[in-house]
Amino acid sequence: MTKIAIFGVGLIGGSLALCFKGKPGITVVGHSNNPQSVDRYLKRQVVDQATTSMEEAAADADFIFLCGPVGILEEYLIKLSKLQLKPGCIISDVGSTKASVAASAAKLDLDHVYFIGGHPMAGKEKSGVEAATSHLFENAFYVLTPSAAVPEESYRRLEELLEWTRAILIKVDAVLHDEVVGAISHLPHIIAVALVNQIAAYNENNHLYQDLAAGGFRDITRIASGDPIMWRDILINNRDVMLKLLADWNEEVARFIKLLQDQDGIEIEKQFQKAGEFRSSLPERRKGVLTSVYEIYVDVPDHPGIIGQITMLLGNQRINLSNIHIIESREDTPGVLRLSFREECHMDRALELLKQENYTVHV
Ligand SMILES: NC(=O)C1=CN([C@@H]2O[C@H](COP(=O)(O)OP(=O)(O)OC[C@H]3O[C@@H](n4cnc5c(N)ncnc54)[C@H](O)[C@@H]3O)[C@@H](O)[C@H]2O)C=CC1
Numbered sequence: 001m002t003k004i005a006i007f008g009v010g011l012i013g014g015s016l017a018l019c020f021k022g023k024p025g026i027t028v029v030g031h032s033n034n035p036q037s038v039d040r041y042l043k044r045q046v047v048d049q050a051t052t053s054m055e056e057a058a059a060d061a062d063f064i065f066l067c068g069p070v071g072i073l074e075e076y077l078i079k080l081s082k083l084q085l086k087p088g089c090i091i092s093d094v095g096s097t098k099a100s101v102a103a104s105a106a107k108l109d110l111d112h113v114y115f116i117g118g119h120p121m122a123g124k125e126k127s128g129v130e131a132a133t134s135h136l137f138e139n140a141f142y143v144l145t146p147s148a149a150v151p152e153e154s155y156r157r158l159e160e161l162l163e164w165t166r167a168i169l170i171k172v173d174a175v176l177h178d179e180v181v182g183a184i185s186h187l188p189h190i191i192a193v194a195l196v197n198q199i200a201a202y203n204e205n206n207h208l209y210q211d212l213a214a215g216g217f218r219d220i221t222r223i224a225s226g227d228p229i230m231w232r233d234i235l236i237n238n239r240d241v242m243l244k245l246l247a248d249w250n251e252e253v254a255r256f257i258k259l260l261q262d263q264d265g266i267e268i269e270k271q272f273q274k275a276g277e278f279r280s281s282l283p284e285r286r287k288g289v290l291t292s293v294y295e296i297y298v299d300v301p302d303h304p305g306i307i308g309q310i311t312m313l314l315g316n317q318r319i320n321l322s323n324i325h326i327i328e329s330r331e332d333t334p335g336v337l338r339l340s341f342r343e344e345c346h347m348d349r350a351l352e353l354l355k356q357e358n359y360t361v362h363v
């Protein structure tokens with residue numbers, strides 16, 4: 001039997017557990033300090049066993065995944081290094097930063113146990129075991145950051161196990177990971193939070209900001225709703241990289257200030273052109289670190305049961321909705337329903353199906 005211990009069975013730990021659970025020869029044990037969480041893991045059947053005892057979870061484990069916030073990883077590595085672990089055991093983590101945990105592992109004397117950092121680059125703004133799904137990592141990149149001390153055979157064993165996630169595994173140096181992911185994920189999260197807070201301050205004096213902030217503003221600031229503790233830890237652990245990126249961001253902002261002061265329309269046009277060209281060169285269909293949301297709008301007559309009819313229509317065809325929102329519903333006007341999908345192909349099929357059923361649909 002291959003025993004997998006998961007410390008912190010939340011969105012990511014729970015999704016990994018669901019990828020492994022029930023697979024031939026695998027047993028999954030979940031750990032939490034909190035007895036109520038242990039009950040929840042078992043009730044939701046994301047793990048085969050669950051315990052509040054670190055010793056019990058780690059004993060005889062072939063793989064240990066640390067799935068808590070980045071700020072607790074070092075403490076867990078130190079605790080694990082003091083336990084009698086199975087020789088050959090592989091410890092991995094799923095944290096969004098990789099250099100600090102690699103440095104923590106390098107300081108420890110892990111006897112015949114190997115640490116291989118990992119970052120599955122898929123997620124959601126929701127957290128907790130309730131949001132976990134076995135499909136989360138499908139077609140997403142899953143970065144692994146083994147140090148030179150990790151034997152090739154151990155790396156291959158982890159790779160083989162992670163094939164159950166159906167992610168695209170990729171080996172990257174831990175420091176390079178933090179620079180690149182800092183730029184494409186952590187910086188956008190800071191910008192989204194700062195932007196929302198800027199507008200929220202204007203809104204205190206005039207609620208028109210909030211009223212008009214539908215659509216585009218909502219979309220580009222979706223990532224501002226991430227878990228505050230998780231993001232606190234990510235940013236503090238990637239502090240040096242973030243400070244450099246924010247200095248560069250200041251330069252980008254300063255450029256626009258100057259262009260506006262100079263009323264330099266030609267250069268403003270060029271900035272948009274340049275951005276548009278790079279953006280359209282980005283891979284479209286692969287799941288990225290910021291998961292896409294595909295949305296369509298359906299005009300719906302105001303009669304009872306209409307939402308049920310639409311969700312049933314899609315459900316019967318196994319089209320997965322990620323969200324549903326009634327935008328307008330007054331007695332004298334038809335309502336508009338916003339349907340969100342995580343997969344573009346599901347949106348395309350929904351569009352076709354709803355049109356066949358004579359609904360008016362807008363993309
Ligand atoms: N949310 C996302 O989209 C992604 C998150 N990550 C990384 O995965 C890790 C987990 O994130 P999520 O699963 O989203 O969070 P989550 O909040 O859903 O789960 C975190 C788990 O850690 C446990 N935990 C929290 N604080 C703890 C503490 N002080 N001591 C012990 N256990 C504690 C919680 O009980 C929970 O089981 C983080 O390191 C994050 O950077 C990586 C990829 C995507």
Ligand SMILES: O=C(O)C(=O)Cc1ccc(O)cc1
Pocket residue numbers: 095096120121122123124125185223289290291292
């Ligand atoms: O799409 C989103 O909301 C995310 O930003 C998900 C996410 C968050 C943290 C990661 O390290 C990787 C992915």
